[in-house]
Amino acid sequence: MTPPARGAPLVSLRGVAKSFDGGLEVLRALDLDVYPGETVTLLGPSGCGKSTALRLLAGLTRPTRGEILWADPARRERLGFVFQDATLLPWLDVFANVYLPLRLAGVSRAPAAPRVEEALELVGLSGFRDALPRELSGGMKMRCAIARALVTRPALLLMDEPFAALDEVTRIKLNNELLALKARLDTTIVFVTHSVGESVYLSTRIVVLAANGGEIVDQIPVDPGMTRDGEYRLGPVFSQLSRRASNALRRAMGEDEP
Amino acid sequence: MSASRLNWREMLTAAAPPLAAFMAFLALWEAVVRLRGIPPYMLPAPSIILQKLIEDRELLFSSLLVTLSITLRALALATVCGALLALAMAQSKWLARTLTPYAIMLQVTPIVAIAPLLLVYLSPPRAVLVCAFLVAFFPILSNTALGLASVDHALLDLFDLYHASAWRRLIYLRAPAALPQFLAGLRIAGGLALIGAVVAELAAGAAGQGTGLAFRIVEAGFRLDIPRMFAALALLSLTGVAIYGALSMLTYYSLRRWHESARERGA
Structure with a gap:
């Protein structure tokens, strides 16, 4: 369950909670470490607070409780954010x-x-x-x-369902381009998606969040050394990871596993 | 280059039907007046009005210049004040809440009712200018304020992410985003400034030493010079069309690169 430790985390969320003015508590107490070089995917159903977690990391909104700790505060200024629309x-x-x-x-x-x-x-x-x-x-x-x-x-690239509005062919193409960029720039990425396939294809760690309160249901490590291509998409490792992520997602929505 | 030439042809094609309809209307008018033998002091034929325009050209065109200059000065003043106040209101919610009721009150009070009062306190030329300014001011203020307020939230987030200063946020985001609405307000204000000037001139009437076109209409009315009334009216109407046309062109050339409203369909 614990991610492979690679020195100190780049940024850590410690017991972070976020409520909106209406009293709606989107995140109850999220603990999450992001290590340098990782591609962390936040996977979860709509309303699980995954986008809110990303906005908290970006400093676009402040936590109601808890804290966000940066190993090097200078890095917090070096952020990239890709929104769901190109904006x-x-x-x-x-x-x-x-x-x-x-x-x-x-x-x-x-x-x-x-x-x-x-x-x-x-x-x-x-x-x-x-x-x-x-x-x-x-x-x-x-x-x-x-x-x-x-x-x-940026020291940290935050992406909020960037490819959700694109057609499947373009999406796969941009997934591959993102992997190539990542290999070339060696940046750290936190990627929000509700697509199991995308999360397994892109990440080195999948964090599945529950529908109400954003509790972490499962953390699935993915071998970063794996070659990500069409073969990987069709191979046994991919389907095994997809199954585990899908089951976690089902639990996240409060449904039973099959 | 070829795209703009094509555009001219399209504009001509678009302008042809209304122009033809207008010509037909004038021909019908001319025919009815001649066949029925209606005297010019009841209803002058278009040819008589045209003749009057040429005969009285010096008088009428000097009056046109007076009205046009007041209208344009009022419009310029309204543009500067309206846009600046909208910017100030966008920066301060408190200011916006304080001033909005007064802006609305000014707008909904009929300008015809304000004009005589203005004439009590101000010299007639100044009263006419203020009157035209008051009607042109509000559409610019409200449209610009709306444009400044309705900037895409994701874009505001983007500017937050990069810690943009209020000034940079204004010049790189809010101002360009509000430009289409501002220009829409300006187009409405152009027509209203002319109406405001005419209303104030009418209210000033013979009392003012007014020499604008509206005053010429009143004066010609007293003299039962109906053809000159029509001639002055035709000039006013043409002025309104010209102002609207010029502002539409300005809108088109400012927005054609990116805004949907100014883009040729099918492009």
């Missing part, structure tokens, strides 16, 4: 959208340009720097959003 500014072209985080940090255009170009190259959008968001397909918009998240070279 591009429609009046800016691809280059300017990716440049935005640096622009907001006060970096002027000339010194920022190489970093923006690099991020565009990473996601394969170099040829589309002058395109407007409306001219891009759903998958390309999402790549642009990922480039924007990567341009600050």
Whole structure:
């Protein structure tokens, strides 16, 4: 059940609870450590608080109780966030959208340009720097959003169901691209999804959260050394892990295992 | 390049039917007046009105300039004040709550009723300007405020994530996001500024040393110069159309790159 310890965690949630104004308690007491280099998937049914956990990590909302501990507080400033929608500014072209985080940090255009170009190259959008968001397909918009998240070279990349709105073919393609990016950048990722297949394919650890209160139902380690490709998707390890994750998900929804 | 040329052709095609209908209407009007022998002091034919426009051109065009200048100055003032106040209200909820009832009160009070009062306190030219300003101000304020308030929450989160300052949030996010609504407000305000100017001129009437087009209408009415009334009315109406057209063009060229409202269909 415990994840492989790799030194000190990058960030830890300690007894974190979050209630909203209406009194709804989305998270009751979540304990979670994220270690450097991991891809942690938060898997759970709608309303289990997985997106809230991500927003807490991002500092977009504050916990009602408990604390969020960063090993190195400087890292907390180096975050990338990919939302469920691409959330591009429609009046800016691809280059300017990716440049935005640096622009907001006060970096002027000339010194920022190489970093923006690099991020565009990473996601394969170099040829589309002058395109407007409306001219891009759903998958390309999402790549642009990922480039924007990567341009600050984040220590932690947070992704909130980024591929949920895409068709299956694009989704698989972007899953593979994300794995390639991860191998190249060696960043740490926390990925929220409600897809069992996606969680098994992408992560090195799956954390299954329960529907009410976000209690951890199961933590499933996935061998990071495994080659993730079409064969892996069809192989016995994948189906075994998928079964375990599906069963945990069923428990998370308060149903019995078959 | 070819896209914009295509666009011109499309615009011409779009403009042809209403233009043809207008011509047909004028022809019918002309025919009815001539066949029935209606005298010009009852209903002047379009040809007589046109003749009057040419005859009285100096008088009418100088009046047009007066009205147009007041309208445009009022519109400019309303744009600056409306947009600035909307920005201030977007920054401070307290200010917004305090001022909104007054803005609404100004808007719902009929301007015709305010004009005579303004004339008591202000010189006629200033009263006309203030009157036009008051009616043009509200649509700009309310539309801009709405635009500034309805920015996508995910985008606000994005700016939170990067700790954007209030100023950067305003210029990189809120202002561009509010631009379509602001421009919609401006288009409404353009027409209303003209109405406000005309209403105030009418209220000032012979008492003011007004020389605007509305004053010419009142004056021609007293003299039973019906063709000149029509001529002045035609000029006012053309002015309104021109203002609307110019503001629509401005909207189109500001938004065509990205906003749905300004995009050619099928593109």
